[in-house]
Amino acid sequence: MKDLSAPANPLEMLAYILAQQIHDHKIVYIGTGIPMIAGILAHKTHAPNITMVYESGGQDPLPKDLPWSVGCPFTWRKAPVVMEMAYSFAQCCNGFVDIAFLGFAQVDMYGNVNTHQIGKDLLHPTVRMTGSGGNNDLSSLTEEVVLVGVQTPDKFVRTVDFITSVGHLTGGNSRKEAGLVGKGPIAVISQCGEFDFDPTTKRMRVKSLMPGWTLDFTQQFTGFELLKPEGEIPQTPVIPDDILRLLRTEVDPRGVFTTMPTA
């Protein structure tokens, strides 16, 4: 049985910060995993009027249990519309979707994402992972993208082994020049804190750090040089006790996504 009074673990803190990226009345494209937690948490707290959409086609389902697949019944529960997949992605291109949340196995300083493989050779990878799924589509088309994942020097890398999804490509104006739509990644959320991108160079920049994390310590968890904001680095807001309790009792009661992995 879960200890409801235990301090928040890093995944719970991360889920909270991710939920804070969601503003009420927006249309939010939800991917598998922590983004689902964040969407449902936001819906139950500060953003009760968001509309969640899913790549398998469910539009505005009645939220219930956590989906175990982006095609499962909880992603289209009593949905007024269940679209074909091509149309569901097309909505991002056509400007109907405000923000998308995506995971990564590796991310680089420009917010380019790898979910394909570890190792450079597609035919002989060290480890083959999932490939794109909808990651590339959402990243290519949605107005705003928030990336979420665990931070280690192996995951926050200078160069990703494979560009599955383009963030800001090589910085500056290169994303637009490649022909992509939307602003690209606006934020990266990890257990260390929140990051954004310098408006000119499009390099990843510290926005705030979780309690206990210093810039030096965070830099050690990063495979490239992080940019610093002007002035003192703010602390990332901590998940309030009542919201933590809600997360544990109603959003992810079985700890499917918010239990720290054990060895």
Added chain:
Amino acid sequence: MGKFQFNQEAVYNLKIEDTSILDRLVDFESARQAHLKKDHAKVDKRMSLKDAIATFVADGDCMTDSGFAYVRTPHQAYWEIMRQGKKNLQCIAAPNTNHSFLIFNDTCGYSHNSYVGVEMRGIDRNYDRMLRAGRVKILSEWSHGGVALGLKAAQLGAPGVFSKQMLGSDILKYNPYTKVMQNPMRDDPDPVVFIPALYPDVSIIHCQVADKYGNGYIYGPSVNDVATAAAARKLIITAEEIVPESDIRNRQGTVIPFFYADAVVELPFGAVPGNMPGYYYWSRQWWEKLIRFGCASDENLKVFFDEWVHGVKDQFEFVDKLGGARWIAEARIQTKAAEGDHEDIDFTYEEFTKTHESGLYY
């Protein structure tokens, strides 16, 4: 060599020596001829699953997945393909991991990838091993939306579409079918990706209900299935129930027209152990066992498939192994509750882990 002007960088990167293996997926003329040659008469096309697979799935065919991951996916038909020992299939893994198991069975030799894995339950270690052991050759990499647009273009009767997806990514360096071009409507630089219409050889689509002619009704996400049905040279419709044609006429929603279908199979529990909207929930423990035990090694996967695929004759024996009538009752309540059509239930269950096996599959 192939008939088409493939993306040479991708052909080189993928080390494809004879590009003719890529042709069939974009060969519009042969797909049109195949569609013209079908018997367009509205006739009873019912047959057994065994006959449908034996007749309409040929060695070397390019086959699409259907449904989504483990939702309305024709798992039982895939198992039958494995049991019949088909060889060298090309599989389009969008959006699915299921062809990974056909590779292990030496049934699938070629892979068009847009997603390989089991979502929240992690990476597919079997596919990873098969790729590194050279037992599968990748023919193209995609995003889900890229494949969806290629199939949709075929349904639209268009040679292809221009897209904003995949631009700037490494996916295009490993996709022989796509080409980056300048948008012809604009003077200023505006790169777009040309995605050709995609025509698989065969598709199997599991529907909630169908009539004997092949009108197939889908409830829940239809994903790419209507496009796939229109594009494929050969189409097998499997269904939970075969209903009178008047029943289909009275329904509103997604229907695949009968004249696309070559075979109609009444296949209750055809999506087991996945989820069939309106009919049954997925067996969570079965998938956990597959991923956590089966996919851990070649030896484990052989044990697993010897038991669950080669060790059963049909889907009824499979359901018996899951728990029979009790499984059916539980799975029906679970899916209806998940869809909001049943009083709320507790979805708590005993997870399969490497140290805990309850023996329950619901």
